[in-house]
Amino acid sequence: ACKGRSSFSQTGIVCRITRPAILVLNQETTKLIQKAFQRATYPDIKGERVILFLGKVNYGLYNIQISNLSISSSQAELKKDKSINIAIQNVSVIFKGTLQYEYKGGWLLAVHQSVDFEIGTSLDLQINTQLACDGGRVQADTSDCFLSFHKLHLNLHGEKQPGWIEQLFTDFISFTLKLILKGQVCKEISVLANIMATFVQDKAANFLTDGDISVDISLTRPPVIKDSYLESHHKGFLTYKNQSSGFQDSSYTPNMLGDSRMLYFWFSEKVLSSLAKAAFLDKRLMLTLTGNEFKALLENKGLDTTQDILQEIFQGSFRDSQVVVRSLVAPVITCKPEGTIVKSSVGVEIQLLHPDQASTVAFSFEEDVVTVIQASYEEKKLILDLSDFQIQHKSSRSFSTLSTSQESIQDFLKTLTIMVGIPVIISWLEPALTTLLNSKGLDLFDIINPEIITKEGYLVLQMDFGFPQHLLEDFLQTII
Numbered sequence: 001a002c003k004g005r006s007s008f009s010q011t012g013i014v015c016r017i018t019r020p021a022i023l024v025l026n027q028e029t030t031k032l033i034q035k036a037f038q039r040a041t042y043p044d045i046k047g048e049r050v051i052l053f054l055g056k057v058n059y060g061l062y063n064i065q066i067s068n069l070s071i072s073s074s075q076a077e078l079k080k081d082k083s084i085n086i087a088i089q090n091v092s093v094i095f096k097g098t099l100q101y102e103y104k105g106g107w108l109l110a111v112h113q114s115v116d117f118e119i120g121t122s123l124d125l126q127i128n129t130q131l132a133c134d135g136g137r138v139q140a141d142t143s144d145c146f147l148s149f150h151k152l153h154l155n156l157h158g159e160k161q162p163g164w165i166e167q168l169f170t171d172f173i174s175f176t177l178k179l180i181l182k183g184q185v186c187k188e189i190s191v192l193a194n195i196m197a198t199f200v201q202d203k204a205a206n207f208l209t210d211g212d213i214s215v216d217i218s219l220t221r222p223p224v225i226k227d228s229y230l231e232s233h234h235k236g237f238l239t240y241k242n243q244s245s246g247f248q249d250s251s252y253t254p255n256m257l258g259d260s261r262m263l264y265f266w267f268s269e270k271v272l273s274s275l276a277k278a279a280f281l282d283k284r285l286m287l288t289l290t291g292n293e294f295k296a297l298l299e300n301k302g303l304d305t306t307q308d309i310l311q312e313i314f315q316g317s318f319r320d321s322q323v324v325v326r327s328l329v330a331p332v333i334t335c336k337p338e339g340t341i342v343k344s345s346v347g348v349e350i351q352l353l354h355p356d357q358a359s360t361v362a363f364s365f366e367e368d369v370v371t372v373i374q375a376s377y378e379e380k381k382l383i384l385d386l387s388d389f390q391i392q393h394k395s396s397r398s399f400s401t402l403s404t405s406q407e408s409i410q411d412f413l414k415t416l417t418i419m420v421g422i423p424v425i426i427s428w429l430e431p432a433l434t435t436l437l438n439s440k441g442l443d444l445f446d447i448i449n450p451e452i453i454t455k456e457g458y459l460v461l462q463m464d465f466g467f468p469q470h471l472l473e474d475f476l477q478t479i480i
């Protein structure tokens with residue numbers, strides 16, 4: 001994935017992160033930069049110089065460590081078709097270590113000194129991050145990384161040291177130290193950036209996997225960076241029991257998403273349909289009600305449970321029976337401005353339970369159902385509203401003679417499907433999907449005013465968010 005031509009045609013999902021989101025995410029940049037400084041290792045700096053009147057002096061700065069680090073502020077901005085530029089001001093660091101030097105004094109005199117030092121520095125950092133695609137995964141390239149030093153000041157402990165040390169530090173050591181700092185800190189930043197990219201990729205992949213069902217989120221092209229947003233394009237193919245099924249979808253265009261909300265997710269209806277298909281194949285689209293639950297549902301919809309037809313089907317007792325509702329085919333999902341349209345064929349079986357005998361089917365019927373659903377997400381719960389429906393009676397079979405006429409049976413079943421069938425399926429789906437999303441940790445995110453919008457052929461999730469502290473803590477744990 002990703003090598004060569006940009007294949008819009010394979011894109012099933014697009015994630016767009018806009019400038020307002022970058023500003024929120026930037027709040028935590030300083031923590032990551034601190035981590036980079038702390039992780040960096042600072043090698044010893046050794047050398048020898050000929051010093052006037054002293055001859056050849058061997059010196060070395062050993063065990064250089066950070067003793068104090070503070071960062072004042074950072075800015076992040078998007079550079080169209082180029083990079084995410086992060087500028088960090090006034091990083092002030094204090095390094096400590098031991099300076100050792102020796103030289104041959106007069107003909108016998110050899111001087112060997114070791115003195116603790118502190119080096120105070122203050123610098124600015126500029127990281128121009130480019131996003132690329134590497135084997136279908138997001139890769140962050142932070143090689144365009146540089147430091148500019150405001151000050152570099154050596155402070156030697158103990159009694160007054162000879163002036164030539166200060167000179168040596170100013171002329172030479174500070175130059176070497178700057179090189180080392182730039183090399184080590186920029187290397188750590190690159191390491192952290194790629195650990196972060198991997199972390200998000202893996203978290204995202206986990207988010208879109210449940211049991212044998214998963215969505216292939218490999219990139220179909222390198223992430224795109226514009227002035228007001230950046231976005232990644234993903235296949236969105238379904239993988240069920242390791243069988244991947246693709247689709248051709250060339251419908252995404254950038255103007256389908258805005259840039260006023262922080263986060264946008266674009267889903268092709270084909271992705272939704274293939275998820276429904278996987279759920280069907282995975283035998284998830286069925287639910288069983290006890291006779292009493294069914295009776296209670298009828299009652300709270302005001303249906304008369306004593307009418308003949310029910311008495312005949314249930315043979316007088318709801319108690320020893322159960323109602324199995326299931327999808328007979330993979331539902332087909334399409335998106336329209338009115339909502340998400342779900343076309344499916346529903347089978348209902350009324351089974352009589354006999355003590356220590358197999359249950360028998362007393363009655364069964366099938367209906368072709370088309371429903372228009374509007375989804376929303378409030379208080380960390382998914383809400384599915386039925387905005388329209390169509391029912392086509394397909395067939396019904398009774399395993400005992402019914403006195404009621406075929407005509408009125410069909411009417412009754414239609415009413416049953418409308419009044420009970422569809423509502424019970426929706427009120428089962430809502431918590432089931434909410435539970436699934438929360439099992440992935442969605443409820444941990446601070447999602448602000450999420451909107452679920454359907455248009456011709458696609459669905460858009462758009463939202464603002466509070467910084468996912470839990471995610472950063474998770475991430476910082478993964479890096480020692």
Ligand SMILES: CCc1cc(Oc2ccnc(N(Cc3cccc(OC(F)(F)C(F)F)c3)C[C@@H](O)C(F)(F)F)n2)ccc1Cl
Nearest residue numbers: 013015017131138200201203204207217223231232234265
């Ligand atoms: C879970 C959201 C999601 C991630 C996808 O895959 C990836 C893979 C790599 N990077 C991304 N980015 C988008 C993104 C935005 C918000 C959250 C998020 O994941 C997460 F942080 F919530 C994770 F913990 F689940 C991922 C980033 C990509 O757009 C960029 F910026 F790197 F180019 N998405 C594909 C679809 C969906 Cl719905």
